[in-house]
Amino acid sequence: MNAKTYVEPQTTIPVYDECDVLVVGGGSAGHSAAIAAARAGCKNVILMERYGYCGGDVTGGYVLLIPSLSFHDHTYVRGLQEEWFTRLQKIPDAVNGPGPELAGRTEPELLAKWGAVGGATAIAPRRVCHGFMLDPMELRIEMDLMLTEHSDAIRVLYHSWGVKPIMEGNVCKGVIFESKEGRKAILAKQIIDATGDADLCRLSGAPTTSSIDEECRCSATALVYRIGGFSYREFGKWRMENMQKAGELSAELTKIHGFRSAIIAGTRDDVSWVNNWQPKRDCSRIADQTATELGTRVVLRKVLECYKTYAPEVFKDAYLYDIAPQLGTRGSHRIVGEHVISSNDWAFPKEHADCIAWHCTVESLNDNAPIEIPYRAILPQKVENLLAPGRHLSADRIAIDNVNLIPQCVGTGQAAGVAAAVAVADGASTHTVNVAKVQDILAGEQDVPLPRNAHTDKSYTECLVEHEYGLYTEAAKKARELGDAAKAYRHWTISGGSGTAQHE
């Protein structure tokens, strides 16, 4: 970077609007936060998004797999995440995956059918997990519909980029943003940073961290693209019958790309998405963002040619369907909150009195059993009235790979929205908000199962106890023997390895 500096002159900027709850970033976390705040009774919400649609990584980065929503026969991840499923299920080809009624089933024909939907099966015993693939354009429309259904409470500002929190001491009072109308401010009682990269938290005085290293899945960017005109089912068969050639194809693709990639099923047999892992790249750094975009696109024609050369019988009519409009951002900066989630949360299940999401994750250490995500993991230290749900929540460099998936972003976003609404209604701050009241709204009106909450059926806890918190795996036994999960097993890494599912 150039060493010269420029002193920006001080200016007075107009206040564009004022609200009770301001959500910055309309990804899975931010969209859920805005909807949940409105449903919790807040009638003055603003949702600000830098692009022209909601969904972030999902609808713009084409991350199309919602994994692991259930443990044995109970669906722990419900709320707005389940609403995505039930809404999209009504639209042809918008979802593909086993519904909640199939959770825990072990019939071979069901396992054969849903094995291809990554994350939709668990291991001991091998059984169906509720999870699904979705169509990104249909979800974009559905997310807009959800916002318009709450137009009495939510004002949406697309094409508006939040650039700076307005701080008075340690209290966040609003956000400065940029748009085609210039630089303006929004004042708010509660602010939710759902930018994914802790854009606002980083400038607020709250402690943040980041980890760019070879091991961490979050240190890999992506540019997802889709291939159409071939049958994913036929490709699966071809792979089984041509294992060696399939290995060579995969190696050649890695050579062309310079990083690992994998074709994954979508909602239709004739269109699939290609996930990829571009290691040691920071998705909040201009040079890494540019390299990811340019580097992926310039070789795409060669990539397609490679598929056709190795498997002409499958790919002869294949074509580049489209390229994601948005960079795939797994993680960069994240908050160091009042609680930091670690891999011991899977090996030594903790009861958190402030649990706001009881989530199965793709962590196979405990065979996908739910862990308790506390409110304190989205609560930044040292600042008031600023919450941080989504992929930048507070977790260490190993745990973050397992708690920043779409369900956790939706779940923590929903909880942040309710917490902000309760804080506004009660005149409380983010540190003094009545968390028990937040939990009651989540578990009562908003369909979010929570442990030890009167609104949640006791069978959820019984299921967990009956199945030993999923701690019957060899990795869990080792972790408990050594007293530290991080020492006990090799978590899933971007270069391969074991621990979690391979599809992220």
Ligand SMILES: Cc1cc2nc3c(=O)[nH]c(=O)nc-3n(C[C@H](O)[C@H](O)[C@H](O)COP(=O)(O)OP(=O)(O)OC[C@H]3O[C@@H](n4cnc5c(N)ncnc54)[C@H](O)[C@@H]3O)c2cc1C
């Ligand atoms: C290639 C890839 C594969 C993955 N695979 C899976 C998978 O299989 N299953 C799974 O569950 N998860 C997967 N993940 C992770 C998951 O997709 C993300 O962690 C999750 O979608 C993040 O949601 P979020 O709302 O926290 O952040 P984002 O989706 O990044 O949303 C942030 C939103 O904020 C907006 N924004 C950012 N900064 C500003 C600003 N300053 N002002 C205004 N708006 C702003 C963005 O435009 C965006 O809409 C994958 C991620 C990637 C990249």
